[in-house]
Amino acid sequence: MSRHQALNKLGRSGNPIIRSAAFQDKVSSSEEKMSLEGAVNKTSIMLFLTVTAATISWNFQGPLMAIISTLGALAGFISGIMTFGFYFFFVGWIVKPRPHNAPRTAPIYAIGMGFIIGIISQHAESFYPGIVIQAVSLTFFVATSLLLAYKTGLIKPTQNFMLMIFAATMGIFLTYIASLIYSLFSGSHFLVITGNGNMSILFSVVVVCIAALNLVLDFDIIEQSAEQGAPKYMEWFGAMALMATLIWLYIEILRLLMKLRSR
Amino acid sequence: MSYLTLFLGLIGLLSAFLFFYLLKFKASSKQTNRGNRIRWNSYIPYRDKKPNKGKKKESEDSSFRDN
Numbered sequence: 001m002s003r004h005q006a007l008n009k010l011g012r013s014g015n016p017i018i019r020s021a022a023f024q025d026k027v028s029s030s031e032e033k034m035s036l037e038g039a040v041n042k043t044s045i046m047l048f049l050t051v052t053a054a055t056i057s058w059n060f061q062g063p064l065m066a067i068i069s070t071l072g073a074l075a076g077f078i079s080g081i082m083t084f085g086f087y088f089f090f091v092g093w094i095v096k097p098r099p100h101n102a103p104r105t106a107p108i109y110a111i112g113m114g115f116i117i118g119i120i121s122q123h124a125e126s127f128y129p130g131i132v133i134q135a136v137s138l139t140f141f142v143a144t145s146l147l148l149a150y151k152t153g154l155i156k157p158t159q160n161f162m163l164m165i166f167a168a169t170m171g172i173f174l175t176y177i178a179s180l181i182y183s184l185f186s187g188s189h190f191l192v193i194t195g196n197g198n199m200s201i202l203f204s205v206v207v208v209c210i211a212a213l214n215l216v217l218d219f220d221i222i223e224q225s226a227e228q229g230a231p232k233y234m235e236w237f238g239a240m241a242l243m244a245t246l247i248w249l250y251i252e253i254l255r256l257l258m259k260l261r262s263r
Numbered sequence: 264m265s266y267l268t269l270f271l272g273l274i275g276l277l278s279a280f281l282f283f284y285l286l287k288f289k290a291s292s293k294q295t296n297r298g299n300r301i302r303w304n305s306y307i308p309y310r311d312k313k314p315n316k317g318k319k320k321e322s323e324d325s326s327f328r329d330n
């Protein structure tokens with residue numbers, strides 16, 4: 001009898017320590033998989049960090065806070081690129097997505113963005129009292145409506161849907177970049193972005209719709225990753241993607257409400 | 264604070280609770296059992312696990328030779 005045959009016939013080991021359930025458990029726990037519950041918990045943690053940072057920057061305005069917020073926004077921006085990567089038309093991936101960085105970058109992103117949101121919100125509230133509550137409420141209302149539509153299968157994200165949303169998002173991003181460059185040279189902004197005319201409001205409504213539809217893609221990432229048993233760090237990645245879209249949606253709704261109130 | 268703000272605040276609070284409550288549930292089979300889903304794993308690269316070099320496969324172990 002060869003040794004292979006002997007092993008197959010007699011079994012691997014009779015040692016109770018090696019064969020114990022405790023040992024098996026230890027092996028399986030080292031390969032933890034993502035779960036929906038975990039992604040929700042991480043989203044809650046990120047939301048808590050963002051709200052806390054926003055509250056601090058709202059209440060302690062001043063030159064020091066301006067510096068902290070700028071550094072926070074910069075850290076958040078770098079964290080976002082380190083996790084989601086950076087893609088540009090015709091060039092491709094300039095920085096590739098690295099989802100395994102998410103457990104480290106997500107809290108930095110949440111705090112950094114919280115500081116800048118606090119300053120923006122405080123600025124908006126000083127001009128239009130009550131606008132922040134309205135914007136936050138509308139953000140959650142839109143997000144919940146889309147989540148309900150996604151979970152029930154009313155909205156079905158497909159490949160074409162994703163490409164359409166991705167192209168529209170990139171278009172908005174490029175428009176903002178063009179506006180920023182234009183303002184640096186001319187000293188004035190694109191009126192279609194900053195004005196309060198009909199076209200400007202229509203532009204804001206379109207941007208809000210695109211930001212909201214991005215949420216559907218985030219829900220799908222979380223749902224599918226959990227279904228396929230993705231690694232545990234994908235919980236942080238999904239939460240970070242969701243938070244990034246929620247923050248964008250909030251800022252766009254705030255901007256839309258400011259335009260409407262200024263008329 | 265205007266009534267509109269209070270009303271929207273209440274809706275927002277309820278929405279936020281509902282959002283985190285619904286997020287925990289699996290999507291309906293109408294959503295999950297369809298052929299035209301986006302294949303996210305082809306866009307988002309999961310980090311490959313390093314192979315465990317210390318753990319040899321049975322057939323690769325030189326001490327076991329079939330004669």
